[in-house]
């Protein structure tokens with residue numbers, strides 16, 4: 388008889404799943420290495436980040452899945468609603484359901500027992516699996532997710548894995564390594580505004596390039612400067628612009644430019660961790676740093692006094708970085724396709740009209756253009 392882990396991996400392969408974004412749970416410790424052997428896997432540092440990466444992979448033509456602990460759904464809920472449910476983006480999620488079946492960790496109880504009601508209230512489809520012979524429900528959940536373009540959570544009880552004879556891998560060995568980082572940074576008085584920076588980007592992209600624009604004013608400014616089908620305007624899911632860009636870059640050959648913001652990057656620095664780790668050569672993050680949450684009234688962020696975003700990128704393993712203060716420096720860095728461009732700008736918003744496209748229209752034309 389097959390181990391349940393093998394059955395799950397076969398189901399995913401039969402459903403042509405080509406990317407798995409994972410974060411561990413003790414109950415799936417035998418599933419994860421088997422998955423990694425069979426399907427391209429991204430190890431996450433926070434589940435919400437996986438929602439962005441998987442959305443990007445789907446928009447680029449992939450069929451991603453997430454494999455996580457059920458508690459991670461608590462970290463994902465805003466992204467699932469403001470990204471997946473808003474743009475109609477599928478995402479099958481296999482969640483190891485903690486807190487209910489033979490659960491000894493008290494911290495799992497409160498979320499675990501309420502989880503079905505939370506998903507129900509959030510309008511997120513789910514299926515519960517209580518035993519190994521119900522595993523083929525995963526097929527239906529994946530079909531349901533991709534055919535109806537929405538997330539579908541499969542809550543898998545720990546009882547499913549109880550009789551498994553799958554090997555659990557030995558811990559990895561730590562590889563000794565050295566890091567020598569010489570970093571000098573000078574933040575000068577900014578000369579550009581965000582609009583100038585976006586104008587430079589819009590001027591250098593060629594027809595095949597992708598631009599992901601952060602939510603709020605950056606999206607409106609890009610729409611105002613140069614609307615194109617391969618512009619993806621974000622309307623919510625703050626913090627996930629660079630994650631969506633990474634998912635796209637991993638699945639597509641085109642160059643992907645992300646217009647991100649200091650507030651958004653500090654909300655989800657995990658996006659930089661994943662970029663540093665998976666390091667696709669076709670991704671450029673332009674961190675437009677106005678030292679403020681510009682879109683909500685220019686309240687100051689931690690880059691105002693404390694954090695250097697270029698150093699943060701380097702700390703996350705992104706080697707190819709640069710700081711720019713002028714449009715000429717920005718243009719040069721963009722033409723060199725530098726991975727992380729820290730662009731210092733004044734906190735000024737240009738008044739632009741609302742984008743007259745629905746989320747679904749933005750997605751449909753983007754996906755049509757990418758084919």
Ligand SMILES: Cc1ncc(C[n+]2csc(CCOP(=O)(O)OP(=O)(O)O)c2C)c(N)n1
Pocket residue numbers: 465581601602603604605623624625647648649650651652675677679680681682683688
């Ligand atoms: C989870 C969440 N918290 C807060 C907001 C409100 N909000 C929308 S845009 C934004 C500011 C983004 O700032 P930044 O990334 O620095 O970009 P900027 O607008 O300055 O270009 C905030 C706080 C939100 N949409 N989602």
